[in-house]
Amino acid sequence: MKIIIRFCILIAISFLLASCGKVAVSTEQSQNGSSSLEVEQQVAAVVRDQVSGNYGVYDMKGELLDKLNNNPIDVNYEVEFKELNQSEIFSTSAQVELESKYTKLWDTELNAIYNKLLSKLNPKEKELLIQSQKGWLQHHMKESEFVNQVFNLRELGPVFGSQGRVQMHQAINGRIRERTLELMEYYSLLGNDVQFVFIGTKK
Template identity: 65%
Template sequence: MKRIIKLCLLIAAGFLLVSCGKVTVGTAQPQNESPSPEATQQVVKSERVQVSGSGNYGIYDITGEFVKKVTNNPIDSDYEAEFKKLNQSKDFSTSAELVLESKYIKIWDTELNSIYNKLLTELNSKEKETLIESQKGWLQYHLKEHDFVKQVFYLRESGPVLGSQGTVQMQQAIKGRIRERTLELMEYYTVLGNDVEFEYKSIKK
């Protein structure tokens, strides 16, 4: 029973979460890990809802225009379409899910680097220093959080708590954290009087 409770809490937390000068602040390290044989097994197809909460962005958006724009962003739109297509495909599997999550982790990571560098150009030297330290702190949290979840819920000597879907859930949590941080920085950029444009272009025709 305790294991079931822990599983439910972790899944809920994973879905709630969804790097000076010109630098790369990428976070791709965790998502490059190879899945275990168990994680690549074929799984039973079932509809799963992707939850995207507002998180910590939108707090400074008085008009609501920023939230409206990022809520309908091309990355989420394409992800939802690809997820739905995969979920309905006969080729659906845990390994296929991991490929999809990995793809969109990289896309959000690229977007994070882009907005981070754009925001730096809007700041004076003291503000830049503060943002750099803030981003370092966020990155440390992001990596340590992943390490904790992996160690406690997937690498226990008694066996994984999360089961075959554990690696997918961890990837979704990674993507969620990067997505939320990207949107936070985009909001700061907007508050400073700039218009946000996503680097990513939709693959939809």
């Protein structure tokens, strides 16, 4: 009986390893077979799916999750990203400009929700949030500096290639966006209604 059980376990492990191998191969093929434009369009298409509904140990449900998943910044970004990719002025510089624009929008939202959250806290809680935000900002800046130095400013040349600047801006954007949504969740957990400063112009 023990031999049979061991045999079944070995078969199960073999199937799992085979499945993992297939997934890895198909992902590799997809990356190598797709054009840069296709990859970027896929990135834009999943931007709004990044809100997982859980930050740390906190659950977001219902109206708040819908609001964050369909926020005006992401909606606008998707439309502008698609328009740029289909336009005659499409270039790396144009992409960087677009990413920079949305980094500023998310930065504005981050500062707004940070100050709103501060206004709802007692002195001890305020100090904790201030220290938390300082820690996040330090991580954000150091991470950006590390990536830029190691993968963009190397003596042997940039590791990322021509799209490196775009990818770096997207990463910066993503970190600011994630922190903003995190603070929005905290604000909501205290019984407040989350509102975005930015009013979308695209649909």
